[in-house]
Amino acid sequence: MPCFMKMAVREARLACPDDIALQHDIVMSWGKTLAELDLNDPPPAIARHLAELVRTKTGCGDLYRDDKDEANKCVAALLPDLEARIAQEIKREDGDALALALELAIIGNYIDRGVEIEFDLEREIANVAGTISPEVLATLKRDVFPGAKVLILGDNTGEIVLDKLLVKEFIRIGCDVTFAVRSHPVINDATIEDAVTVGMTQLCQVVESGVDTPGTILDRCSPEFLKTMEQADVILAKGQGNFESLEGRWPGIYCAFKVKCKRVAERTGLDFGASAFYLTKQDEMDGGDGGVPNACSD
Incomplete structure (x- = not known):
């Protein structure tokens, strides 16, 4: 409250x-x-x-429009250097470009106007290394085979720019990638307008979820989008809002987000500011215990 x-x-x-x-x-x-x-x-x-x-x-329908444009612009300026880092990771014999892209995409989840939190994005990016669960990452690598249908549930603006790194890695593996955005402006979440602006629509198929909420609330999703979720081989939900919306309500989803409030920290057992990456339980549905698997890492 x-x-x-x-x-x-x-x-x-x-x-x-x-x-x-x-x-x-x-x-x-x-x-x-x-x-x-x-x-x-x-x-x-x-x-x-x-x-x-x-x-x-x-009568104001998009309170954060200027903020969203500025976030996309600022993060886009960082993208060339980050793409170069991933290219180097691909060339390394022991490199793990997918892990690096995923960690960078999770750091982007800090850009959230729904919570009040101070962070240094560039410092976080510079220091990124080995912060996600190796067990869950291994499971993800098993699931993202060539031809797999991967659905990424996007979250915030600014963050969506870093998500492009992750999309490119899934495409490099040979996956069929779909990226989902909100259907209506809410806080600073990405909409189709932002997907076009940052070039996401040039990389992969982009769809609207139908929701007007800062998270994928299932009963606010369009029937077409729910069908897309059902047909996906892999669903990767970005952001704390998607975590709060889907935890205990849809099994087998990879959740990737920054822990940005005390309540979520207590819920996940992670420290404030930690990078969370885990796979929801296969039997985790409405009426279940809603527990979080011990596959998170800071």
């Missing part, structure tokens, strides 16, 4: 920076709405109600 109230204040200020009375109205209205919601729902399912409230009261 404290996180959602902070988010309401931040988004009210973004939507109507010069109208203090309207900011107050948004925050007070959100407090009443929040009290009526089921807080057992995944946080992304709750967050969509705030987006609807702000949009209704202000």
Whole structure:
């Protein structure tokens, strides 16, 4: 609840920076709405109600548009050097380009306006090395055979630029890659507009999930997208929002994200700021224990 109230204040200020009375109205209205919601729902399912409230009261549909454009631009400037690092990794006899691309893509998950966290992206990128579970990585390598249908559930802008490194590695292996984005603007999550801007649509098929939530809430997905999920050989869910949306609700998903809040740290058993990478249990569905396998690593 404290996180959602902070988010309401931040988004009210973004939507109507010069109208203090309207900011107050948004925050007070959100407090009443929040009290009526089921807080057992995944946080992304709750967050969509705030987006609807702000949009209704202000008419502002994409609060973070400027922020998203700036994030994509800043990370794109880093891409040539990162591509060169992966090229060197490919040439090394003991190199692991897929692991490096995956770790870089996870670091990109720091770029999240849904939480308040300070980080040094360039320092994190410079120091990346061996932070993900080798056991789960080995399982992923087994599953991404040539011809495998790989579905990546994207998350934030900026992050989507680093996701291109991962997409390229799956393509190099010979996989058929599909990248999913949100269907409606919510926080700073990537939409089809961002996929076009950063060049993701030139690399692989890009589809909209149908959701208006900062996470893949299954009952907000389109029937077509759910079919895409069912037909995928591998699903890799990027971001804490997708983790919160899918944990215990869809088996056999690779989750890759940065731990960015105390609640998720406690849930995963990882430190704040750690890189999480694990495969959800094959029998992990609604009504299950919702436990997190001991395959995470910091």
